[in-house]
Amino acid sequence: MGSLIRSAALDASLCNVTWSDGHTTAFPALWLRDHCGCPDCLHPETHQRLVDTFSLPDDLTPQDPQVADNGRALILTWSPERHSSRYDADLLRRLADGKEPTDPVAKTLWDAATLAEEGLGEVPAEGFLSDDDLLAEALTKLDRRGFLFVEGLDPTPEATQAVARRISYIRETIFGGFWDFTANMEHKDTAYTTLEIGPHTDGTYSFDGPGYQMFHCLAFEGTGGESLLVDGFRVAREIQERAPDLYRVLGEIAVPGQYLDHERGVHLLAKRPVLRHDSDGALIQVSYNNHDRAAFLPDRERLEAFYEGLRLFHRLANDPAFQMIERLAPGRMLIFDNWRTLHGRKAYQGKRRLAGAYINKEDVESRLRVLQLKGAV
Structure with a gap:
């Protein structure tokens, strides 16, 4: 295992840790002292930091490095504090490698052809609601693909809320929290038509x-x-392969969106690129709603490229080759990642009643992370 410590040695203000796979990491002494996990430095119940970083001695020096628990821990003492710190080897290696506390779920991009081959992978409502292992598998699938079908629910508002709260708490918005609606114009939105x-x-x-x-x-x-x-990530990859310049424009120009309802006294306005990336350049969010796009004037030098990129995104998103089309029958629920998966609906005739809710991104990730740490996945 690469996260076991083979040896540790001091070098001025560094502690050089050599791992069982031969790799060596140089940890700065100040950083190590600042990340001591003993009960005096990290609250054992709240996991909040107690160490006063800015009161640490200027002449802080690590001493006597020891490898403990068969390579699973590093122990240091500190001068002039006479403080002892113990560090979990797995955590040190994860931080050294830039990893999160739990392994991220690899995304599986999809289109109509891949879904036809792989199937939708529905999950039964009974297991979702009662078995943590099955819940972990379902949320992993949701994270990996960006959507999930739950089958066999009672067609009631109560069953809908039970699924939502099995994951986390429901998000409140201008539309309320939990929805139970038919076609009407109570809200100024075509979703209610x-x-x-x-x-x-x-x-x-x-x-x-x-x-x-x-x-x-x-x-x-x-x-x-x-x-x-x-799958917005699949569309984004297609654009990146076909027209990298347009991909870059869609990732750089912040597009404003707005919701305006004078009768209710609401005017929401925010802006972000169609393709939002993190500081490492990884795509983390697709944000696209041409109907809610507010007026703005891009730089003249990139205006034409912006519209060309937007047109390509729109064309691909509306191409059946990139779409999944499924009917929601009573008792069938669809859950999807709104930061990745675009959704729509065919026109209909007749009567339809839907229930649903939003859940925050961080809360779904939290639920899955807790299940991972418990060993359910």
Whole structure:
């Protein structure tokens, strides 16, 4: 195992840790003291830091490095404090390698062809609601693919809320928290009509767009109304391969989104690129809703490229080759990652009743992380 410590040696203000795979990491002494995990430095219940970083001695010096517990721990003492610190080898190696406390789930990009080959991978409601192992598998699948179907629910609002709260708490928005609706114009949004809705993401007008969304069909009598999903990350990769310059423009120009309802006194406005990346350049969010795009004037030098990139994104998202189309029958729920998966709906005739909710991105990730640390996955 590469996270076992073979040896540790001091070199001025560094502690050089050699791992069982032969790799060596040089940990700065100040950093090590600042990250002591003893009960005096890290609260054992809240896991909040207790050490006063800025009161540590200027002449702080590590002494007597010891490898303990068959390579699973490093022990240091400190002068002039006479303080002893113990460090978990696995945690040190994860931090040295730039990893999170738990392994991230690898994303699986998909399109119509891959889903036809691999299937949708539905999960039963009974296991989802009662078995932590099955819940962990389901949330891992949701994280990996960006969507999940839960089958066999009672077609009731109570069953919908039970699924949502099995994951985390429901997010409150201008539309409320939990939804139970039919076609009407109580809200100024085409989602509450019977019209066709093209692929989009929700909350482009919110600084922190909703992370996950769920739709549960409670009743349907009519025709049409199929749900439509698009893997935004798959579309982004296609653009990157076909037109890297346009990909770069869609990742750099911040696009404003807005929600405006004078009667309710609401005017939300936020902006971010269609393709948002983290500081390492990894794609972390697709944010696209042409209907909610607010007026703005890009730099003249890039205006034409912006519209060209937006047109390409729109064309690919509306290409059946990149779409999944499925009907939500009563008792069937769809959960999807709103930071990745675009959703839409075919027009319908008849009566349809849906229930659903938003859940924050961080809360779904938290639930999965806890399940991973418990060993459920």
